[in-house]
Amino acid sequence: MRIAIVGTGYVGLVSGACFAELGIDVTCVDVNEQKINSLLQGVIPIYEPNLDALVARNVQAGRLHFTTDLVSVLDDVEIVFSAVGTPPDEDGSADLRYVLEVAKTIGQHINHYVVVVTKSTVPVGTAKKVKATIQAELDKRGVQVPFDVASNPEFLKEGDAIDDFMKPDRVVVGVESEQAKELMTKLYKPMMLNNFRVIFMDIPSAEMTKYAANSMLATRISFMNDIANLCELVGADVNMVRKGIGTDSRIGNKFLYPGCGYGGSCFPKDVKALIKTAQQNGYDMQVLQAVESVNEQQKNILFRKFSQHFQGNIQGMKVAVWGLSFKPGTDDMREAPSLVLIRSLLQAGCRVSAYDPVAMNEAKRILGDSITYAKDIYDAVLDAQAIFHVTEWKEFRIPNWEVIKRSMQPNPVLVDGRNVFSPEELHDITYLCIGKGE
Ligand SMILES: NC(=O)c1ccc[n+]([C@@H]2O[C@H](COP(=O)([O-])OP(=O)(O)OC[C@H]3O[C@@H](n4cnc5c(N)ncnc54)[C@H](O)[C@@H]3O)[C@@H](O)[C@H]2O)c1
Structure with missing residues (x-):
């Protein structure tokens, strides 16, 4: 079976590599040339545990391909997934620009039956828009090519994405024709054999489920x-x-x-x-x-606790931030609480030294030289007055608090945004956490 996945981001790349692992021939497509070039050279553009080995193995086996040219693969595939981004529009609604762009290209170039499956998270009614967009392009061409739309929202978690994809709690598929259902059943058969639940439903319900x-x-x-x-x-x-x-x-x-x-x-x-x-x-x-x-x-609670502790006298203080990604296991910093905290700290005149095991490059891209980047948690706390524990990376779990206390300013504070530590282990570092009354 041959499929294409359009959009080679966190969802598209993981899905593509996992489908390939199940024996399907997958072409991952993206408009971002840099991304595709680096994938062609064997470099994975995102951090996701074990994804590099999975991609390498399937490229080597000849089942996983990368291209910027969707048109070149349309004649060879039975299913086209759309896994492009759906960022928020200015008013908060999902921006469907990329989803509809893909639909337009498909309508302009398909010559045989395909199922166009939206994997991106899209509002109810999007499949109808995708269908209308494809049909409008076919009408312009004056040709009649049969096609179906379907919805297959993705539930993977960054940081655990491969396991989530390979051993899902359930797969949700919205269809409106028997032919599409048959093809989607064929695609997910390896998972059904392992007793994973594939729940078929109507398309609006599938869109809403996500x-x-x-x-x-x-x-x-x-x-x-x-x-x-x-x-x-x-x-x-x-x-x-x-x-x-x-x-x-x-x-x-x-x-x-x-x-x-x-x-x-x-x-x-x-x-x-x-x-x-x-x-x-x-x-x-x-x-x-x-x-x-x-x-x-x-999102402001850590800054508020810190500022209250020092009665607002925080200007010029050096502080350490442990963890920048929005959660452990990923380098993704989109809407990360660390960004809200760091912006408040900088606005209050604090100097920030930050460390994250995998998100340092992403942080540099977003924050530039407004903060300093430490080489580990010990480097981050040198001369600092406070530590903010923002992302609960496992490697932060058992630090040497004695060394940390010695390298910090007198009367240091730990603001634990994840309630991971306990005051007893801290060698007299003052402990502030979430949700514990005096
Ligand atoms: N990240 C997650 O954990 C997650 C989980 C479940 C669902 N989702 C949903 O999946 C969708 C994709 O999310 P993501 O995090 O993978 O996004 P992403 O930003 O990492 O990747 C999207 C990719 O689509 C590409 N793209 C945009 N327009 C294109 C076009 N016309 N043709 C080809 N490629 C195009 C972009 O270049 C980018 O590489 C979103 O709707 C998101 O809500 C994400």
Whole structure:
């Protein structure tokens, strides 16, 4: 079976490499020449654990190819996935420019039946727009080429993307014809053999499922942040409350960790887009509006705690930031809480020294020389007054606190945005965390 995947970013590249691993012949397409050139030279443009070996193995086996020219592969494939970006538009709705560009190219050049599958996260109704765009191009050409559209939203998590793709909780596929269903069944057969659930449904439900899933997860995070803030006021410990409720099988223990707000390329934009979809349909998503506003406030919590601790006398202070990516296991800094924190620190006249195991290049691209880049967590804390623990990388878990305390200014502070450390281990470094009352 031959397929093309258009958009070779976090989703497109991981999906492409994984489908190839399952024996499918995959061509990954991207308009970004630099990205495709580096992939052709064996260099992976993003950080995702084990992706380099997976890509190399499948390129070597002749099942994974890269090109900038979608037109050149259209005659050879049965399915075209679209995994291009859907960034937020100015008003918060999903910008469908890239999705519709791909549809247009397909309509201009297909000569035989294909299923055009949207893997990008797109609002309900997008498949209809994709279909209309392709049909309009076919009409312009004056030809009749049969095609179908389908929706196959992706649920992988950056940092665990390969496992998520290969061992998914479920695969959701929205179709509107038997022929498309048959092809998608053939594609996912290796997974069905392993008893993974492939759930077929209508296209609008599939499109909505992705937004509902991300919005539910964002809701859990904001809910726990709200509970954590109240715990501080009433003298409770959110870590205990989390364990107390997480053991309830109706609630479950995942996504109950309070912190410095959700970030990344998906939750913020998907929550916004769903609120917008509701507005466009005359409905008010009150819960999600609150989820968003709690999150905005929570992104400032680390700075607020630090500033309050020093009664606002923080100008000129040197501080260390541990972790820059929006979560461990990725170099992705889109909407990362670290950026909100660093901007507040710089605005207050602090000097920032930061370290992240994989996101340093990405940070340099975004923050330039406004901060200094340390070579490890020990280098970051030299002469610093405070440490901000922002991304819970495993390698930060058991630092030598004695060495750290000695290299910092007198009366140092650790602001733990992930509630990972405990005051007892800190050698008299003052400990501030989330959701623990006095
Ligand atoms: N990143 C995630 O964890 C994740 C998870 C699930 C779903 N999604 C969704 O998947 C989609 C892609 O996300 P991503 O993080 O992989 O984005 P990304 O920005 O990493 O990659 C998108 C790629 O599409 C390419 N592109 C844009 N227009 C193109 C065109 N006309 N032809 C060919 N290539 C084109 C870009 O150059 C870029 O390389 C988004 O809708 C996102 O919401 C992302």
